[in-house]
Structure formats: structure tokens, C-alpha cells
Amino acid sequence: MTILVIAEHNNRELASATLNTLTAAQKIGSDIHVLVAGHECQGVAAAVAKISGVSQVLLSESPSYAQTLAEHLASLVARLGPDYSHILAPATTTGKNYLPRVAALLDVEQLSEVVEILAADTFKRPIYAGNALATVQTCAPIKVLSIRPTAFAPAAYGDHSAPIQNLAPEATPALSRVVAETQSSSDRPDLGSARIVISGGRGLQNSDSFQLLYQLADKLGAAVGASRAAVDAGYVSNDLQVGQTGKIVAPDLYIAVGISGAIQHVAGMKDSKIIVAINKDEEAPIFQVADYGLVGDLFELLPELERAL
Amino acid sequence: MKIMVAVKRVVDYNIKVRVRADQSDVDLSNAKMALNPFCEIALEEAIRLKEKGQASEVIAVSVGPSQAQEQLRTALAMGADRAILLETEAALSSLNVAKLLKALVDREQPQLIITGKQAIDTDNNQTGQMLAALAGYAQGTFASSLELQGEEVLVMREVDGGSQQVALQLPAIVTADLRLNEPRYASLPNIMKAKKKPLEVLQPEALGVALTSNLRVLRVEAPTERPPGIRVDSVAALVDKLKHEARVI
Numbered sequence: 271m272t273i274l275v276i277a278e279h280n281n282r283e284l285a286s287a288t289l290n291t292l293t294a295a296q297k298i299g300s301d302i303h304v305l306v307a308g309h310e311c312q313g314v315a316a317a318v319a320k321i322s323g324v325s326q327v328l329l330s331e332s333p334s335y336a337q338t339l340a341e342h343l344a345s346l347v348a349r350l351g352p353d354y355s356h357i358l359a360p361a362t363t364t365g366k367n368y369l370p371r372v373a374a375l376l377d378v379e380q381l382s383e384v385v386e387i388l389a390a391d392t393f394k395r396p397i398y399a400g401n402a403l404a405t406v407q408t409c410a411p412i413k414v415l416s417i418r419p420t421a422f423a424p425a426a427y428g429d430h431s432a433p434i435q436n437l438a439p440e441a442t443p444a445l446s447r448v449v450a451e452t453q454s455s456s457d458r459p460d461l462g463s464a465r466i467v468i469s470g471g472r473g474l475q476n477s478d479s480f481q482l483l484y485q486l487a488d489k490l491g492a493a494v495g496a497s498r499a500a501v502d503a504g505y506v507s508n509d510l511q512v513g514q515t516g517k518i519v520a521p522d523l524y525i526a527v528g529i530s531g532a533i534q535h536v537a538g539m540k541d542s543k544i545i546v547a548i549n550k551d552e553e554a555p556i557f558q559v560a561d562y563g564l565v566g567d568l569f570e571l572l573p574e575l576e577r578a579l
Numbered sequence: 580m581k582i583m584v585a586v587k588r589v590v591d592y593n594i595k596v597r598v599r600a601d602q603s604d605v606d607l608s609n610a611k612m613a614l615n616p617f618c619e620i621a622l623e624e625a626i627r628l629k630e631k632g633q634a635s636e637v638i639a640v641s642v643g644p645s646q647a648q649e650q651l652r653t654a655l656a657m658g659a660d661r662a663i664l665l666e667t668e669a670a671l672s673s674l675n676v677a678k679l680l681k682a683l684v685d686r687e688q689p690q691l692i693i694t695g696k697q698a699i700d701t702d703n704n705q706t707g708q709m710l711a712a713l714a715g716y717a718q719g720t721f722a723s724s725l726e727l728q729g730e731e732v733l734v735m736r737e738v739d740g741g742s743q744q745v746a747l748q749l750p751a752i753v754t755a756d757l758r759l760n761e762p763r764y765a766s767l768p769n770i771m772k773a774k775k776k777p778l779e780v781l782q783p784e785a786l787g788v789a790l791t792s793n794l795r796v797l798r799v800e801a802p803t804e805r806p807p808g809i810r811v812d813s814v815a816a817l818v819d820k821l822k823h824e825a826r827v828i
């Protein structure tokens with residue numbers, strides 16, 4: 271039983287979700303290979319080799335892997351697949367893009383957003399926006415799993431260095447190409463792994479008011495998130511959306527400001543350790559999941575909170 | 580150019596589902612059912628392309644029980660030209676659905692296939708990508724905009740940390756994200772007209788696809804409830820709690 275984990279990276283740095291995925295892999299078995307596919311990404315492979323639990327790094331470099339296009343990456347992983355009992359990738363937008371393609375090429379089903387490993391063939395995953403948890407057993411010869419990063423602690427770096435083996439890239443017809451890419455740059459912590467997250471909703475009324483959240487976030491070293499309504503209204507960019515169909519977060523502290531608490535939003539944050547809700551409507555459903563609720567006008571409370579910190 | 584849109588019948592998104600006491604599944608008896616929101620968006624996009632004169636026909640297809648005809652009628656009322664139901668009572672995996680859709684793609688030869696990014700019941704987020712693999716087509720997932728340009732379709736994708744624009748060679752598969760468009764409501768005259776539009780019902784067996792599954796759901800349980808919280812009456816009280824009780828700041 272050998273497990274293949276697909277590393278996520280931007281050719282320079284390893285994405286932290288890979289570390290959480292490695293912890294999930296360690297709960298399944300101990301022979302773990304990690305594929306680093308990219309362009310000029312030896313540095314990433316060298317870093318991966320030092321993560322504890324990794325027994326082998328597979329490095330495959332090609333310009334066609336520079337931007338994680340699903341068509342290229344999936345055919346490489348599918349070529350390697352038959353040597354493995356399990357294939358794991360983080361349930362990030364990158365993993366969600368190529369992993370089902372891998373599963374279909376291997377003619378096996380995939381389990382998405384696994385949050386608990388019960389046995390090498392039995393897993394728990396949320397369904398219906400997290401309103402239910404399904405325990406699923408699979409007898410697939412290759413078990414393809416996307417791992418919800420927030421459900422597993424990050425694997426640590428050790429003092430060993432696993433061997434790095436070079437792999438020839440897979441020649442795949444170029445069916446698609448990247449035309450443009452925009453990365454929203456921010457000095458704030460990453461939403462997916464921040465210890466504190468402050469999210470704003472429609473209650474903020476405009477993008478200027480998000481400044482109040484940013485100021486507070488800077489004071490707390492927090493990441494900023496948003497509800498879909500805030501994103502739809504154009505207050506912030508879409509990659510800040512927390513929820514069933516946005517990012518899943520589970521920080522130590524989640525502060526929801528001017529967010530009503532729709533099922534779809536709660537699905538993305540209800541595993542946070544401590545939840546604070548600030549809302550002027552005392553009946554707002556967000557208070558049902560909040561550890562501490564503060565009823566009142568956010569435009570008065572936020573400046574006050576900033577001063578109090 | 581033909582566009583095929585895959586639409587799924589799911590529980591209405593406003594409903595908070597409950598788990599059955601015997602933990603066999605969620606309880607959907609008498610629950611309001613609807614078109615999966617992402618499928619509505621996929622369909623809307625196809626209809627707009629037809630209205631712009633860029634598509635000749637929009638076909639809505641669904642895999643599901645006989646009652647999924649209701650959702651297909653809604654699709655027809657929104658503006659699809661015809662509909663196909665692959666009728667089955669079985670709860671199929673995304674791979675099985677993708678295989679059935681692939682058989683229809685072979686038969687209909689659409690140039691563009693649009694699916695939702697995710698069905699809000701299983702939350703799988705798999706079918707479009709799997710269909711792309713089986714058909715050997717390019718894929719543009721989590722689309723927030725889509726534009727046909729010659730032999731390609733330009734897709735803006737919503738990704739972690741920003742967005743990515745890809746150009747896909749046609750035929751291609753696109754999966755719709757929430758911001759692709761705002762779906763229309765079907766008007767009463769269009770609902771009446773939809774009753775006369777063709778809706779073909781096929782048995783999956785007729786497509787020669789073997790529907791086996793490696794998955795077995797052992798149990799479905801409710802998530803652990805969070806313990807009830809408290810109300811604080813001032814910012815000072817909140818900060819005190821966060822510092823001294825929760826110890827998170």
C-alpha cells in the first residue's frame with residue numbers, strides 16, 4: 271500500500287494545504303510518495319523531501335505544468351496512478367479542478383472533501399452544505415480522495431531528506447492555455463490558514479466600510495473574509511468568499527460582522543474554535559452558531575472594538 | 580452550434596435537511612425539490628449564447644427519477660429547446676453520471692457542454708471534470724465569465740487567491756460558478772409553451788453504460804452541534820471574554 275500525494279505549489283513555494291493533506295495520508299499508511307509537477311520547481315521538491323512522513327519525492331518538470339492546467343496534470347497523475355493504493359490532493363480550487371479528471375481517467379470514483387479517515391477504505395465527508403456527515407466505504411482499487419485542509423493539522427518538517435526521483439513529463443495534447451492570471455496580493459495572512467478571520471457581509475453596505483475590517487484585521491494579525499452577498503455586491507473580490515461554495519475556514523477565532531448566517535455561509539466557518547457574531551438583528555441565525563454574540567450597529571461597534579484592542 | 584447543459588434535481592437550497600433517526604440517509608420526504616442553483620446558472624448562460632445568435636440549440640439533460648421531468652420543464656420554460664431525461668431511481672455517483680452524459684455527448688455531438696460546478700446535495704464538484712476526461716475535452720471549471728471566440732471558448736475561472744483566464748479548444752466543458760450570471764425566472768407564457776417542447780425519456784441501459792459503483796454509504800449522521808453561546812452586552816465585555824475566557828486574542 272503506497273500513497274501518492276499531489277503537492278500544490280506555485281513553482282517557488284509549497285502551498286500549506288499540502289501539509290494538511292500529508293497528515294491525512296499518514297493516517298492511512300506510512301509509505302507516502304509526493305508528486306511535485308511544475309516548471310523549474312526543484313526548490314519545492316527539496317522542501318517537500320524534508321517533510322516528516324514523506325518517503326519519496328517524484329519530480330516532474332515541464333513548461334506545460336507551470337500553471338497546473340488540469341488536462342496536463344491529470345494525465346501525468348493518471349499514468350502514475352496504477353502503482354498506488356490511494357491518491358490524495360488538497361480540496362483547493364486547484365485540487366478540485368484536476369483530481370476528478372484523474373479519477374475518471376483511472377475509471378474510479380472520487381471522494382471529495384474528506385474530513386476524517388476511519389480506515390484505509392472508510393472516510394467521512396460532509397454533504398448537504400455540512401448539514402450531514404456521510405461515512406463512505408470504497409472498494410475502488412485506487413482510492414482517490416480530496417482532503418479538506420482545515421480538518422487535518424499540518425505535517426511538520428523533520429530532519430531527514432527523502433530521495434527525489436525525476437520523472438519524465440507526460441506528453442498531452444494542448445487543449446487549453448492560460449491567457450491571463452490575476453493574483454490578489456495581500457500582506458495579510460492567508461484566509462485558508464489564518465488563526466483569526468474577520469468576515470464582513472451585506473451589512474457593511476459598501477466597499478469603503480471594509481476598511482473598518484481591514485484596520486481591525488491588521489491589529490489582530492487576521493485574514494479578511496466575506497459572505498457571498500458582500501462579494502456579489504462588489505465590496506470585495508470573490509476569492510474572499512467563505513462558505514459552501516467558497517473557502518472553508520476553521521480558525522481559532524472567526525468574527526462575523528453584518529452577516530446573517532445563511533446555511534451556505536455557516537457551512538464554511540462552523541468548525542472555527544470560537545465564533546463571534548456582530549449583528550444589529552438579534553434574531554439573525556448567525557447567533558445560533560456564535561459563542562459570543564453582540565447585538566448592535568456595526569458602524570458603532572467596530573471602531574469601538576478597534577480602540578479596545 | 581449545439582450546447583448541452585446538465586441539470587440536476589436537488590433539494591431546494593433554502594431547506595436545512597435533517598438526518599433520519601436510523602442514520603441511513605437524510606430525510607427528504609416532502610422536501611421541496613428544485614433545479615440545482617449552479618445548473619440554473621449553467622442553463623442561463625447557454626440560453627444567453629443562443630439569444631446572442633452564437634448557439635443554434637440548447638439541450639437540457641438530467642439523470643434522475645421520473646419527477647426530474649419537473650426540473651426539465653423548468654429548463655424548457657427558461658429557454659432550452661429540448662430536454663432529455665435518463666430515468667433512474669438509483670442515487671448515482673458522479674462518475675456514473677459522467678459516463679451517461681458521455682454517451683449523450685457521443686449521440687448529440689454538442690460543441691459546448693455546461694454543467695454546474697457542484698450539486699448542492701452531494702457537494703461532489705466532480706461531474707464536469709470527469710465528463711471532460713471521458714470525452715477527452717478541455718475543461719474550464721468554476722467559470723465567472725465565458726466568451727466564444729472562433730474555435731475557442733474563453734473562460735474566466737475563480738481560483739484561490741484570484742482568477743485565471745483560460746482559452747479552451749472546442750468542443751469543451753465549462754462548469755458554472757455563482758457569479759457567471761443571474762438566472763431568469765420563467766414567465767407564465769413560457770411555462771405554457773414549455774409544455775409542448777420535446778422531452779425525451781430514456782432508460783440508462785439503452786445507452787449501453789454499465790453502472791457499477793465502488794462506494795457504499797455506511798452511515799449518515801448529523802454534525803455535532805455547537806454548544807449554545809452567550810450574548811455579551813458591550814465591546815468591553817466581548818474583549819474580556821476573548822482574552823480571559825476563550826484566550827484567542
Ligand SMILES: Cc1cc2nc3c(=O)[nH]c(=O)nc-3n(C[C@H](O)[C@H](O)[C@H](O)COP(=O)(O)OP(=O)(O)OC[C@H]3O[C@@H](n4cnc5c(N)ncnc54)[C@H](O)[C@@H]3O)c2cc1C
Nearest residue numbers: 471472473497498499513514515516528530535550551568
Ligand atoms: C448555491 C448557493 C451557494 C451559496 N454559497 C455561499 C457561500 O459559499 N458563502 C456565502 O456567504 N453565501 C453563499 N450563498 C448565499 C447565502 O444563501 C446568503 O444569501 C448570503 O450568505 C447572505 O450574505 P449576508 O449574510 O452578507 O447578507 P444578508 O443575508 O443580507 O445579511 C446581512 C446582515 O447584516 C445585518 N446588518 C445590516 N446592517 C447592519 C449594521 N449596521 N450593523 C450590524 N448588522 C447589520 C443584517 O441584520 C443582516 O443579518 C449561496 C447561495 C446559494 C444559492
Ligand SMILES: Nc1ncnc2c1ncn2[C@@H]1O[C@H](COP(=O)(O)O)[C@@H](O)[C@H]1O
Nearest residue numbers: 585586642694695697698703704705706
Ligand atoms: N444526476 C445528474 N443529472 C444531470 N446533471 C448532473 C447530475 N449530477 C451532476 N450533474 C451535473 O454536474 C454538476 C456537478 O455535480 P457534482 O459533481 O455531483 O457536484 C451539476 O451541477 C450538474 O450540472
